[in-house]
Amino acid sequence: MVGTPDFAQMLRRCGGRATPGRLRLMRALWKETAPVTAARLQKSLGGALNLATLYRALDALAEDGVVRRVDFRHGHAHYELAAPARAHHHHLACTGCGAVEDVACTLRPRLKRTSAFSTITDHAMEYFGLCKACGARGPERGGRIWTGAGE
Amino acid sequence: MVGTPDFAQMLRRCGGRATPGRLRLMRALWKETAPVTAARLQKSLGGALNLATLYRALDALAEDGVVRRVDFRHGHAHYELAAPARAHHHHLACTGCGAVEDVACTLRPRLKRTSAFSTITDHAMEYFGLCKACGARGPERGGRIWTGAGE
């Protein structure tokens, strides 16, 4: 992971097309140092992509695990590059100024002193998976069963 | 924590008023077994509270830490009773059917086999706190500094 990853190949491997728009999107995400909003991303792309298109691309990429959606409790989503471009990790967000610091995922986060943060006032941790019933039902073709509609 | 907590006192201790609406809200939350949406909560209250009022109450309560906002990646928030009524914990949510299971917070979550779930496909973990700059600045009267407006 020395130079820039081959995004074109990465996109195609996920069953997508390497369009100029998505390539720019990947490169823009690659440069980011912290999760960004769709709106900010669009600006950073010089408005190259329509916002609706951008959301669609991000959704597709998140679906494939190439992009990770992050919730900082701001009322909107943030996105960042995930595997295989970037190693799995978590975040520490400042509720005061919005500063974000990466945190390694030890799955044993007895957070030690961190350089840029003084206090940890709260944390969120949610696990996602399949209950036995759904797991037994097998990977229903197409994935997602429960859409969340109405709840 | 044998019987029902004294919600009236709990509300007043947080600088709020023990209105019939908020008392019913607390009792409704107390009965819930998993985080619920504002809309669902309103129904469970028989529409006793206006949705806007409900959101205002939930915000205030979350502010005081009495209520915890949970993100299950459904595009809307879920709420549940927190301290001192309920012990701190986390969740395991089924992306298939939406089933939710509580997970103890060991801060060392090497998730062992759990009863109702077969697989854990993903998890989210975000920490919140204050960076050194904000921490040094002290608890600005009123709390929140960064509103997230515009980002």
Added chain:
DNA sequence: CAATAAACGCGAATTATTTGCAATAATATC
């Protein structure tokens, strides 16, 4: 009981995100 500020309902406004649809362009095939 009167004063004060919190809480309420209602309707309108915001915001993030999604969708329908017709036009384009990337990939696979020939």
Added chain:
DNA sequence: GATATTATTGCAAATAATTCGCGTTTATTG
């Protein structure tokens, strides 16, 4: 390289969750 197939795109309109303004009610305090 030309062609068929299908994903992607832009744009405008639609949703859905959450918030706000404001005039009215009511809990709390003394």
